Amino acid sequence: MVMATISQALALAIEHHNAGRFQAAERICRQILAAEPSHAAAWHLLGVINAQTGNHPFAVECIRRALALKPDWAEAQANLGNALREQGKLDEAVPFLRRAVQLKPDFAQAQSNLGYALRDQGSLDEAIACFRHVLELKPDSAEAHSDLADLLRSRGNPDETIACYRRALELKPDSAEIHNNLATFLANRGRLDEAVARYRRALEIKPDSAEIHNNLGNALKSQGKLDEAVACYRRLLELQPDLAEVHNNLGNALKDQGKPDEAVACYRRALELKPDFAEVYYNLGNALEEIGDLAGAENGFRAALRHNPRFAPAHYQLAKLLRAKLPEKDLALQRRLLEETALTDNQQLLLHFGVAQVLDARGAYAEAAEHLDRGNALQWSEWRRRGQEYDPKKDASLVTRMIEVATPDFFQRVRGFGLESELPVFVVGLPRSGTTLVEQVLASHGQVFGAGEIQLTRDTMAALGGEGGDPIEALGRLDRPTALRLASRHLERLRGLHGGALRIVDKTPDNYFYLGLLATLFPRAKLIHCRRDLRDVAVSCWMAHFEEVSWANDPQCIASRFYEYQRLMEHWRKVLPVPLLEVDYEETVADLEGVARKLVGWCGLAWDPACLEFYKAKRPVRTASAVQVRQPVFKTSVARWKHYQQALNGLFAQLESLPARGVSGR
Numbered sequence: 278m279v280m281a282t283i284s285q286a287l288a289l290a291i292e293h294h295n296a297g298r299f300q301a302a303e304r305i306c307r308q309i310l311a312a313e314p315s316h317a318a319a320w321h322l323l324g325v326i327n328a329q330t331g332n333h334p335f336a337v338e339c340i341r342r343a344l345a346l347k348p349d350w351a352e353a354q355a356n357l358g359n360a361l362r363e364q365g366k367l368d369e370a371v372p373f374l375r376r377a378v379q380l381k382p383d384f385a386q387a388q389s390n391l392g393y394a395l396r397d398q399g400s401l402d403e404a405i406a407c408f409r410h411v412l413e414l415k416p417d418s419a420e421a422h423s424d425l426a427d428l429l430r431s432r433g434n435p436d437e438t439i440a441c442y443r444r445a446l447e448l449k450p451d452s453a454e455i456h457n458n459l460a461t462f463l464a465n466r467g468r469l470d471e472a473v474a475r476y477r478r479a480l481e482i483k484p485d486s487a488e489i490h491n492n493l494g495n496a497l498k499s500q501g502k503l504d505e506a507v508a509c510y511r512r513l514l515e516l517q518p519d520l521a522e523v524h525n526n527l528g529n530a531l532k533d534q535g536k537p538d539e540a541v542a543c544y545r546r547a548l549e550l551k552p553d554f555a556e557v558y559y560n561l562g563n564a565l566e567e568i569g570d571l572a573g574a575e576n577g578f579r580a581a582l583r584h585n586p587r588f589a590p591a592h593y594q595l596a597k598l599l600r601a602k603l604p605e606k607d608l609a610l611q612r613r614l615l616e617e618t619a620l621t622d623n624q625q626l627l628l629h630f631g632v633a634q635v636l637d638a639r640g641a642y643a644e645a646a647e648h649l650d651r652g653n654a655l656q657w658s659e660w661r662r663r664g665q666e667y668d669p670k671k672d673a674s675l676v677t678r679m680i681e682v683a684t685p686d687f688f689q690r691v692r693g694f695g696l697e698s699e700l701p702v703f704v705v706g707l708p709r710s711g712t713t714l715v716e717q718v719l720a721s722h723g724q725v726f727g728a729g730e731i732q733l734t735r736d737t738m739a740a741l742g743g744e745g746g747d748p749i750e751a752l753g754r755l756d757r758p759t760a761l762r763l764a765s766r767h768l769e770r771l772r773g774l775h776g777g778a779l780r781i782v783d784k785t786p787d788n789y790f791y792l793g794l795l796a797t798l799f800p801r802a803k804l805i806h807c808r809r810d811l812r813d814v815a816v817s818c819w820m821a822h823f824e825e826v827s828w829a830n831d832p833q834c835i836a837s838r839f840y841e842y843q844r845l846m847e848h849w850r851k852v853l854p855v856p857l858l859e860v861d862y863e864e865t866v867a868d869l870e871g872v873a874r875k876l877v878g879w880c881g882l883a884w885d886p887a888c889l890e891f892y893k894a895k896r897p898v899r900t901a902s903a904v905q906v907r908q909p910v911f912k913t914s915v916a917r918w919k920h921y922q923q924a925l926n927g928l929f930a931q932l933e934s935l936p937a938r939g940v941s942g943r
Contacts, residue, residue, distance in 0.1 A: 592631050
């Protein structure tokens with residue numbers, strides 16, 4: 278084969294390669310090398326073809342032969358590095374990719390591949406620098422903007438991350454992947470409305486994407502839009518019925534809907550498809566705990582740990598479930614795990630909270646306090662990392678604005694706007710103030726349904742403001758048609774939970790903020806305010822691992838939250854045009870029957886002795902008190918704060934200085 282023929286043959290091989298005819302291109306390369314074994318370009322092209330068809334070891338061999346013949350060939354250095362990267366040989370790949378960009382500084386693809394290798398190696402700062410350089414070379418590269426955004430997500434610069442994704446979408450607006458990635462970042466930052474819109478756009482582009490359907494369902498669930506989330510998961514299961522992860526997610530949404538039995542069925546189906554799925558065993562344990570099957574819950578948590586001994590959420594739930602009864606070997610394992618340096622902050626904080634629950638139950642209060650200090654500090658850092666830390670000034674502003682809107686003149690103006698229904702019973706107060714106990718007592722009555730903690734009132738308040746509006750400002754402008762529309766929808770959704778009950782209890786503690794709205798929409802509803810010694814509430818909140826209560830991890834924030842709560846409740850006492858029953862936890866513990874009769878009478882119902890055996894009820898309980906309300910009332914939870922007087926002395930001093938209601942909350 279003469280040189281002209283070889284040159285022509287190589288050109289033909291390149292033409293075949295560019296057209297995707299890899300077999301034809303490889304055949305010609307082999308013919309060239311048979312005639313001229315030292316032909317660097319043929320070795321290189323043969324290596325590139327094999328890398329693209331998945332034969333990376335042979336590709337590496339071929340490109341090494343090319344570089345032996347032509348050492349300073351930037352493209353060959355880059356392709357060898359990429360072939361090694363595809364095999365996971367990052368330490369070997371990086372030097373070749375670095376050499377490629379040294380030889381050819383404007384080689385954007387080599388810069389990108391070096392960035393990928395450094396990212397996979399864990400050298401994120403260097404990887405970010407690579408993609409910044411790519412953008413200097415190719416400022417209109419949507420892929421580079423997207424790649425840079427993917428790397429910036431973990432670097433604590435959300436504004437730049439979002440800006441990079443947005444620029445990528447300006448350049449490539451029909452990329453479902455980039456819409457999905459931006460949506461996921463927004464969802465993780467709590468910007469759920471924007472995330473949902475992005476996921477919906479991604480599905481318009483790629484309607485059969487299982488990943489995007491699943492992500493949309495998760496975001497809708499986080500928004501509390503459970504009906505839509507369930508529909509999303511069901512649509513996904515129509516597309517791919519054997520996805521264990523989706524059966525698990527559907528189960529979670531159904532559990533949040535107050536349908537734990539249906540959730541259990543979903544979890545069991547997920548385990549049929551994936552028997553070693555630790556997270557599903559954990560979720561199954563939580564669902565079984567909700568319906569009072571505590572032995573089944575323990576089995577679920579232990580099954581999760583058999584499949585993943587380091588699964589911190591299962592360790593935490595097991596410790597919280599068994600407390601003093603947790604076997605010593607389980608506690609020892611949790612202590613050993615805390616000594617490991619490889620644990621994430623989230624794993625550590627769960628283990629700290631779990632160990633503290635056991636130590637508290639055993640009377641080792643000082644050591645429990647040490648673990649609680651560490652767990653709460655880690656949780657507070659996690660809130661800050663997400664940009665979701667509690668803002669006392671914002672809370673104070675909201676309370677002030679509500680007080681300014683909900684005046685006696687306001688209530689005089691809106692008198693008669695609502696519906697004359699006695700169906701709703703709203704139990705409010707601080708978390709851990711006895712709201713679950715009050716609901717459980719009432720829900721044991723044959724004519725009462727306990728709905729648990731539902732977001733219906735929050736949704737009604739949000740609907741008052743409209744899309745992007747200010748709900749508090751809109752409350753001040755409330756008119757009769759709007760009030761009737763909102764009350765009717767609210768009542769319809771309540772009735773949908775249980776059609777035959779005479780009373781339905783919504784025991785969402787934070788509804789104390791919305792008492793003015795509730796009194797307007799439902800002037801004949803029964804309002805019950807649970808009170809407890811604020812020091813006991815503070816300790817109980819400080820010991821609990823709340824997933825959505827960002828003020829409970831810092832004593833100063835607890836004090837601020839309690840102050841604003843006291844301030845608003847004092848206002849409601851003065852201006853609410855409807856009666857409010859205030860129930861003290863300490864009195865309930867001391868005289869259960871007396872308080873239970875008062876509660877039942879307040880709701881306008883005849884006495885039912887089953888209310889005194891509330892702990893035998895089989896109804897679902899989803900709060901942090903789920904285990905406690907399966908037991909008779911004990912007095913040990915009264916004045917519990919004394920065990921932590923040294924650890925929380927500063928907080929208790931602040932609570933004692935609160936105006937009007939002081940530490941007792943009364």
